[in-house]
Amino acid sequence: MNFIKVSFTILLVFVTQFVFAQYTEVINSNRPGVSRSAFSVGTNVAQLEVGPYIIKEEHTPLKDKVSGFGVDFAARYGLFFEQLEINIEGIYQNDTKTDNSGFIAIEEKRSNFKSFTIGAKYLVYDPYKNAGEEKPNLYSYHANKTFKWKSLIPAVAVYAGANFDSKNNSYLPPDIEGFSPKVMVATQNNFSGGWVLIMNLIKDRIGTDFSDFQYILTLTHSFNPQWVIFAETQGIQSDFYADNLFRFGGGYLWSKDFQLDTALTLNTKDTPSVFSVNFGLSYRLDFHKDKEIDNGNSKKDADKRKPKKKKGKKKKKDDTDFDDDGSL
Template structure:
């Protein structure tokens, strides 16, 4: 255990010189999807994400159905470095499983954590780290909005955590209990026009009789500063449970620290079929302080000055030409 701690500390300090995460003016939530973004919430930011859901499953071969509810939750905190985030994530579900194979249906009430994980995420590469040094083109609004090839290079983060499963959990394979490791590789592309593409590659409950491997692809598009929609595909590969889940939904930014969201989850098979709907919220307590850049101006104010210069140039072009 001591050698693992030493290796983790060495890994964190090794990558410190290669990545600079970006604190955002508005809340940066992982909801309503289940993937993690590559970016942390920012130092001294405490963020809570939670939401209830309703679930319906039907298994055609085993002739059972499940009806119930649950809640997803997460607490995230940016510690020490802009790149580092500590978090706890989990899902608690309560349902009734009904077997219809006999003449009289048999019901079983269930309730437990489907997953409960404590971990840390660290961004090892940020292609946007020099964005503050790249001055906008004040003479061309179009140049500042066109596609940039370097946007194909993603930000990359790694995640390591530990699951905790209780004994006789109805949502895990028999014999699964105690702690087990979980790791993930995360990439994120931020494209012009409000498009964000996130990939998660996950190995879960490593070394147990329920070693799960997952991929999650999430595409998000913001129409304006308030509204965003997303689509997500999640693949699960395991001897205990395998599936391909799809999610669609949206989020509304109530204010810079508070977000509301909803999503629909379904699959395309009947062993079992899955249908779920969730509603949720995210809220952050923002104690972040900006670092100053070389000219003595906080990075956030420097960015605002650049945006102001672009806006003034746009207004000048519009007044003189009637278009951009």
């Protein structure tokens, strides 16, 4: 429960500050990797992220194997504010579990959601809000490549969601079903040279007998506006399952609204060993419109600044003005 207290403390510290998340001209995907960015997709942006994968696991002491496929997915939408995002996330898997502990191998075919969560993420602090575009030093190449200490201050977002687990789910611990809360703190540092560091601290299935704590660290590097590579580590700790997973891969920006990616996942233990290959895509429907800023130059404001005409006596409908010689 200490993690929850820390999460809400961070929220109270930063929520009093006025923040503004910047909408990006190109897609802002959480892929590749499984960590969550601190930034939202932007208001009136609908985004779908899907990653089919193949999975192989082998538990040496128990002499069982798992082989199959699955898909992880996320639907994200920017609502009301630039900082706010609502999302639906989940993992569906179909596999065959083979028990080789006896004289005869016993196969069990399984298929279900490993997770299904509805939640919302809010950016509570953005250090890049007023940074703007820094001008390069035209006289020093070294000055443009030096480390900037202010980049150590991360953007911070908080997440709250609800898990919906089905009854008798073979992927989950015993007696885990129905609703359970999930919270997360996500940070993001954007360093010079195209490096980005993301950290997630997650407390999942809160209130159940098998609540777990997770951390995810993701380091990405973009070579150019289209290609990016990443390395990621994910730690999971609970009474039901504990692991340290490592991922490597990359992504390609096909267009400003479409991204492709791939990743390899593995670990270093045999209880069980994990090997997975993932191919993913991200696509957005961009209906974002920048809010108009009232700078006092609108037609209505211009009309207000015009000098007012002096009030005079109203002429009668039948009155006509004549010159001295009687002409109009």
